[in-house]
Amino acid sequence: xxxxxxxxxxxxxxxxxxxxxxxxxxxxxxxxxxxxxxxxxxxxxxxxxxxxxxxxxxxxxxxxxxxxxxxxxxxxxxxxxxxxxxxxxxxxxxxxxxxxxxxxxxxxxxxxxxxxxxxxxxxxxxxxxxxxxxxxxxxxxxxxxxxxxxxxxxxxxxxxxxx
Amino acid sequence: xxxxxxxxxxxxxxxxxxxxxxxxxxxxxxxxxxxxxxxxxxxxxxxxxxxxxxxxxxxxxxxxxxxxxxxxxxxxxxxxxxxxxxxxxxxxxxxxxxxxxxxxxxxxxxxxxxxxxxxxxxxxxxxxxxxxxxxxxxxxxxxxxxxxxxxxxxxxxxxxxxxxxxxxxxxxxxxxxxxxxxxxxxxxxxxxxxxxxxxxxxxxxxxxxxxxxxxxxxxxxxxxxxxxxxxxxxxxxxxxxxxxxxxxxxxxxxxxxxxxxxxxxxxxxxxxxxxxxxxxxxxxxxxxxxxxxxxxxxxxxxxxxxxxxxxxxxxxxxxxxxxxxxxxxxxxxxxxxxxxxxxxxxxxxxxxxxxxxxxxxxxxxxxxxxxxxxxxxxxxxxxxxxxxxxxxxxxxxxxxxxxxxxxxxxxxxxxxxxxxxxxxxxxxxxxxxxxxxxxxxxxxxxxxxxxxxxxxxxxxxxxxxxxxxxxxxxxxxxxxxxxxxxxxxxxxxxxxxxxxxxxxxxxxxxxxxxxxxxxxxxxxxxxxxxxxxxxxxxxxxxxxxxxxxxxxxxxxxxxxxxxxxxxxxxxxxxxxxxxxxxxxxxxxxxxxxxxxx
Numbered sequence: 001x002x003x004x005x006x007x008x009x010x011x012x013x014x015x016x017x018x019x020x021x022x023x024x025x026x027x028x029x030x031x032x033x034x035x036x037x038x039x040x041x042x043x044x045x046x047x048x049x050x051x052x053x054x055x056x057x058x059x060x061x062x063x064x065x066x067x068x069x070x071x072x073x074x075x076x077x078x079x080x081x082x083x084x085x086x087x088x089x090x091x092x093x094x095x096x097x098x099x100x101x102x103x104x105x106x107x108x109x110x111x112x113x114x115x116x117x118x119x120x121x122x123x124x125x126x127x128x129x130x131x132x133x134x135x136x137x138x139x140x141x142x143x144x145x146x147x148x149x150x151x152x153x154x155x156x157x158x159x160x161x162x163x
Numbered sequence: 164x165x166x167x168x169x170x171x172x173x174x175x176x177x178x179x180x181x182x183x184x185x186x187x188x189x190x191x192x193x194x195x196x197x198x199x200x201x202x203x204x205x206x207x208x209x210x211x212x213x214x215x216x217x218x219x220x221x222x223x224x225x226x227x228x229x230x231x232x233x234x235x236x237x238x239x240x241x242x243x244x245x246x247x248x249x250x251x252x253x254x255x256x257x258x259x260x261x262x263x264x265x266x267x268x269x270x271x272x273x274x275x276x277x278x279x280x281x282x283x284x285x286x287x288x289x290x291x292x293x294x295x296x297x298x299x300x301x302x303x304x305x306x307x308x309x310x311x312x313x314x315x316x317x318x319x320x321x322x323x324x325x326x327x328x329x330x331x332x333x334x335x336x337x338x339x340x341x342x343x344x345x346x347x348x349x350x351x352x353x354x355x356x357x358x359x360x361x362x363x364x365x366x367x368x369x370x371x372x373x374x375x376x377x378x379x380x381x382x383x384x385x386x387x388x389x390x391x392x393x394x395x396x397x398x399x400x401x402x403x404x405x406x407x408x409x410x411x412x413x414x415x416x417x418x419x420x421x422x423x424x425x426x427x428x429x430x431x432x433x434x435x436x437x438x439x440x441x442x443x444x445x446x447x448x449x450x451x452x453x454x455x456x457x458x459x460x461x462x463x464x465x466x467x468x469x470x471x472x473x474x475x476x477x478x479x480x481x482x483x484x485x486x487x488x489x490x491x492x493x494x495x496x497x498x499x500x501x502x503x504x505x506x507x508x509x510x511x512x513x514x515x516x517x518x519x520x521x522x523x524x525x526x527x528x529x530x531x532x533x534x535x536x537x538x539x540x541x542x543x544x545x546x547x548x549x550x551x552x553x554x555x556x557x558x559x560x561x562x563x564x565x566x567x568x569x570x571x572x573x574x575x576x577x578x579x580x581x582x583x584x585x586x587x588x589x590x591x592x593x594x595x596x597x598x599x600x601x602x603x604x605x606x607x608x609x610x611x612x613x614x615x616x617x618x619x620x621x622x623x624x625x626x627x628x629x630x631x632x633x634x635x636x637x638x639x640x641x642x643x644x645x646x647x648x649x650x651x652x653x654x655x656x657x658x659x660x661x662x663x664x665x666x667x668x669x670x671x672x673x674x675x676x677x678x679x680x681x682x683x684x685x686x687x688x689x690x691x692x693x694x695x696x697x698x699x700x701x702x703x704x705x706x707x708x709x710x711x712x713x714x715x716x717x718x719x720x721x722x723x724x725x726x727x728x729x730x731x732x733x734x735x736x737x738x739x740x741x742x743x744x745x746x747x748x749x750x751x752x753x754x755x756x757x758x759x760x
Contacts, residue, residue, distance in 0.1 A: 025469070028470045028471065028472075029470075030470070031466060031467070031469040031470050031483065033469075045535070045537060046537035046539055046540060047537045047538055047539065050539065111408060111409035111410055111411070112409060113200070113269075113409055114261055114269065114409075115182070115183075115408040115409040116181050116182040116183060116260045116261050116408050117180070117181055117182030117260060117377070117381075117403060117404070117406070117408055118182070118260050118261075118377055118408075119182070119408050120406075120408070120411065120455040120456055120458070120459040121408070121409070121410075121411060121459060122411070122458065122459055122462045123462070123466070124409060124410035124411065124412075124463065124466065124467075124482065124483050125409055125410070127482060131484075132410075132482045132483050132484065133483065134470050134485070135484075135485075135486075
């Protein structure tokens with residue numbers, strides 16, 4: 001179990017996570033667009049926001065891999081199944097608090113349930129478990145994060161011999 | 164003001180709001196409609212639909228009175244002055260905006276009572292009936308303040324110099340008198356799934372003053388200096404109340420199931436955002452200089468429709484949700500016995516091809532105003548244009564959401580032409596992918612269809628549908644959206660036909676034929692304002708001004724309009740206040756003013 005294994009897992013996991021959410025968006029399962037949501041923190045230009053958002057999401061993916069690694073170390077075990085479980089917890093945290101509550105609170109262009117007539121936000125708030133972005137968003141979010149967790153867990157547990 | 168069986172006339176209401184929900188305040192001081200926490204949430208006060216059990220916030224003199232109600236100049240803060248034999252008091256009502264100085268309640272209604280002369284005894288009572296009256300209201304005190312609650316909903320009642328508050332059966336209230344120069348303050352702080360915020364009097368007063376300042380500043384920014392500025396600014400302020408600030412969506416009206424005929428069944432829920440309103444909204448907001456609101460609405464449309472694209476749903480929930488399942492509230496008798504009381508809107512599943520024209524006109528206006536459409540959005544719009552090119556030959560339910568069989572509605576086809584024309588123009592500017600040849604070819608085919616199948620030589624007018632040879636008020640939108648007739652004469656003839664076939668004085672009916680729903684309806688005010696707009700665009704400016712003056716004279720005491728009016732009685736009908744009516748009013752006023760110059 002090494003840090004590099006976790007980071008490699010985080011890199012691959014984030015690619016899979018981002019791609020699967022993009023796939024869900026393109027196939028009409030959800031309106032959630034993580035790169036757009038993150039990127040518009042910094043710019044109102046959708047094109048630039050997408051570029052910045054993808055980069056920010058990758059950084060987040062690596063940072064979360066570090067958190068996963070700390071948990072694996074604390075427990076003394078890493079593996080895809082454990083990662084799968086952590087991914088589920090991660091999804092609950094992301095949908096319930098991180099993206100659902102914290103992001104709207106600091107996002108300069110996203111509405112909140114408290115936005116009033118004085119504000120004209122450009123992005124609607126995600127709502128609890130991201131429900132405002134489509135009723136199937138929560139399931140898609142859960143599945144994508146479990147996939148991410150499994151990859152990070154698998155890489156951390158099984159690629160340690162390479163590093 | 165008189166009530167019939169407990170119901171105030173629809174025209175006797177003014178509206179207050181905060182960008183999240185709205186309340187209707189009757190001239191006799193009763194707040195009879197309020198949904199919490201959001202405009203599309205279940206009702207908390209619904210005396211509008213059930214005079215006995217719907218719930219209200221009543222506040223008025225104990226003795227007989229005469230009242231006068233008006234908005235504080237250029238704001239959405241309402242003032243009602245009561246004159247009695249004992250004296251005069253003034254009540255100021257507002258839904259306050261949030262405050263950064265202290266924690267603000269999730270939603271708040273503030274009522275300030277000022278004694279102007281004499282001593283007037285005032286009685287007030289709050290009787291919320293949460294969840295469309297289906298959940299039992301409980302009463303209690305927390306931190307010394309009265310609370311009314313049911314499940315996750317709660318209202319904290321704070322009052323200063325407004326009498327000793329008594330807790331009653333599912334109600335709280337009091338009576339009090341003030342000496343001239345004194346004032347009392349009552350705050351309803353509502354919450355949902357959160358702890359209630361208990362404010363001090365200074366905080367409430369400050370929020371009220373801040374709210375008034377905000378509205379004054381916002382209304383003052385309206386960029387219109389024509390002959391009807393007061394009415395246009397009032398419309399802008401009302402439309403701003405319909406904007407659901409958390410998402411940028413705009414609801415059609417803040418009410419549900421106000422009838423299109425007393426005792427009739429044409430009662431619909433308008434607390435949704437219609438794509439159809441997109442072009443009118445952007446046109447009005449941009450022409451008035453409210454660019455932020457226009458931008459937010461355009462972003463919201465493109466975001467909300469993401470799941471269904473390239474197909475557009477005709478309406479969306481204000482939070483972007485797709486579902487608006489229509490149900491009836493059997494426990495409500497309905498406004499003056501108008502059943503059924505519907506919430507949700509079954510039209511959500513209809514195909515209405517006109518929405519594509521509205522979207523592309525909105526995109527075109529957005530770009531013309533100097534706003535930027537990024538390449539990703541351009542690609543999305545390109546796919547939608549392809550969808551229109553493929554599907555314009557389909558039958559649909561038309562702009563009026565008729566519940567009769569789908570048909571080839573002429574206006575729907577014309578708006579498909581608008582969609583493809585604007586798409587091609589945007590592609591020409593490099594904003595959409597360049598598939599102009601296909602879009603232009605299909606646009607030409609649509610125009611040939613409209614000119615051939617949508618025109619009736621005997622009637623000398625465009626007609627409702629290829630197999631329904633009658634005039635329809637929505638056809639006027641062809642003139643408003645620059646649809647090019649095969650001869651210039653056709654638009655003039657259409658205007659004449661609308662006046663001849665559908666007008667009753669200044670009021671214009673939508674159509675006279677069948678729409679698959681039983682019962683009658685009133686004249687449709689939007690069509691009246693569209694007629695004024697079309698007259699101005701056709702160069703008949705004097706006629707347009709005359710009609711506009713007549714129409715504006717039909718506004719109520721605070722300058723608000725409903726969806727429909729009864730031409731005989733001049734009763735207001737349908738959901739109120741109606742966004743589409745006020746959008747048409749603003750656009751007509753600006754068009755006429757432009758034509759005059």
